[in-house]
Amino acid sequence: MNYPLSAETLTLTAHAPQDAYSVALKNFDIAAESLNLSPDMRSQIMYPERVLTVNVPVRMDSGKIVRFEGYRVQHNTSRGPAKGGIRFHPDVSLNEVKALAMWMTWKTAIVNVPFGGGKGGVICNPKELSQTELERLARRYTAGILPLLGPARDIPAPDVYTNPQIMAWMMDTYSMMKADGYPVPGVVTGKPLATGGSVGRNEATGRGVFHCIESACEHLHVPVKGSKTVVQGFGNAGSVVASLLDSHQSLVIAVNDSRGGVYRPDGLDIPKLMMHKERTGSVVGFPGADPIAQEEMLALECDILIPAALENAITGENAHRVRTRIVAEAANGPVTPEADGILAANGVFLIPDVLCNAGGVTVSYFEWCQNEQHFYWDIHEVENRLERVMQRSFAEVLGIHTDRKVSMRLAANILGISRVAESTAVRGLFP
Numbered sequence: 001m002n003y004p005l006s007a008e009t010l011t012l013t014a015h016a017p018q019d020a021y022s023v024a025l026k027n028f029d030i031a032a033e034s035l036n037l038s039p040d041m042r043s044q045i046m047y048p049e050r051v052l053t054v055n056v057p058v059r060m061d062s063g064k065i066v067r068f069e070g071y072r073v074q075h076n077t078s079r080g081p082a083k084g085g086i087r088f089h090p091d092v093s094l095n096e097v098k099a100l101a102m103w104m105t106w107k108t109a110i111v112n113v114p115f116g117g118g119k120g121g122v123i124c125n126p127k128e129l130s131q132t133e134l135e136r137l138a139r140r141y142t143a144g145i146l147p148l149l150g151p152a153r154d155i156p157a158p159d160v161y162t163n164p165q166i167m168a169w170m171m172d173t174y175s176m177m178k179a180d181g182y183p184v185p186g187v188v189t190g191k192p193l194a195t196g197g198s199v200g201r202n203e204a205t206g207r208g209v210f211h212c213i214e215s216a217c218e219h220l221h222v223p224v225k226g227s228k229t230v231v232q233g234f235g236n237a238g239s240v241v242a243s244l245l246d247s248h249q250s251l252v253i254a255v256n257d258s259r260g261g262v263y264r265p266d267g268l269d270i271p272k273l274m275m276h277k278e279r280t281g282s283v284v285g286f287p288g289a290d291p292i293a294q295e296e297m298l299a300l301e302c303d304i305l306i307p308a309a310l311e312n313a314i315t316g317e318n319a320h321r322v323r324t325r326i327v328a329e330a331a332n333g334p335v336t337p338e339a340d341g342i343l344a345a346n347g348v349f350l351i352p353d354v355l356c357n358a359g360g361v362t363v364s365y366f367e368w369c370q371n372e373q374h375f376y377w378d379i380h381e382v383e384n385r386l387e388r389v390m391q392r393s394f395a396e397v398l399g400i401h402t403d404r405k406v407s408m409r410l411a412a413n414i415l416g417i418s419r420v421a422e423s424t425a426v427r428g429l430f431p
């Protein structure tokens, strides 16, 4: 079932903001209006609690020193320590980090884990750095944001172009500087298993997306088996959900990454494609598939379209051409408000980012619990718990969507924001 977006959303469409932070603020306003939140409460939970900009000087292998700029934003900690990934990307900006931190606040509340929202980033291109330069960058950035970090304060995780190795360096730097070298594994999640990581964390975001898609398919009576899937962004989140859909007999007909895309109408061989990407660094050139440009790929007829790269993939410009039943936002902020309106008008069922990709933070929470308890779970326990959290959260959002006749995005924001407002009110954090 699809409902038209609220009047407030539709008024956005004339001058749709593309800046992620404006989008986050606008979507907050719409949900706050719908919840009838007081102006005091709105201003209390809308803005970030702490914003830190750090200078990150790094000695390059050449001997030259290059200055990078990094950020860590704690949006809200009323329900628990700030939680959110670290992005290393040339397009990182403070506004992007503020938006991503805000979305983390609603996301942790939607899946009801006892965390707040945070995010970090460094403006850099890791593809142009050697491993030793990357390590120095990660360690210096960690030293810069050290005053904010801690297992009970702020817990980073991987995001775009950061990985478990970078988390291990961050954990080591924190442990050396704050705990006399004794390991503090709970200060970051998404670590390698050898430093207290959790089984199942690496796959958790994609697996959570998959559970949301399964629930959406059940709701819409679209069988997963035999469905057609398109994935934009074949990284951690995108490749895992592609592989799970493939193993449930959905035909993954096209995928792409930052270098280009591949298309095969009868379905790509996903395990082989993953090996090809591992070997060559890209999906481009995969034998037996045709090259495909992004705009053409997003317009392919399919049942499930998964934007799993960056913000603003589906906009007012290209949303008219999207021909799918379901859009599953594995990425954060891939659909602009203008595109939201167009997709809804065309009967597309959208699973919003704050719900769809929350499997990552859910297993990050499991990892943190295991670190704090010094007791580790097996893969079945992690996967079963994740499935239950995702199914429950999807059902709660769907319930609001159908009861209040609002879009899935607004329903998810209503759930997340109301939980944050409730904890803020009971703690008495505002007059």
Ligand code: NAD
Binding pocket: 158, 159, 160, 161, 162, 205, 232, 233, 234, 235, 236, 237, 238, 256, 257, 258, 259, 294, 308, 309, 310, 311, 330, 331, 332, 357, 358, 360, 361
């Ligand atoms: P990643 O670095 O593993 O993968 C990103 C992929 O996107 C890469 O394959 C890259 O080549 C591709 N890409 C970059 N620009 C592109 C473009 N313009 N067109 C097509 N492909 C492009 O990152 P990830 O961790 O998979 O994150 C992807 C998205 O999922 C981000 O929005 C991130 O915030 C979100 N997310 C990730 C996690 C997590 O646990 N990793 C959790 C929640 C949300």
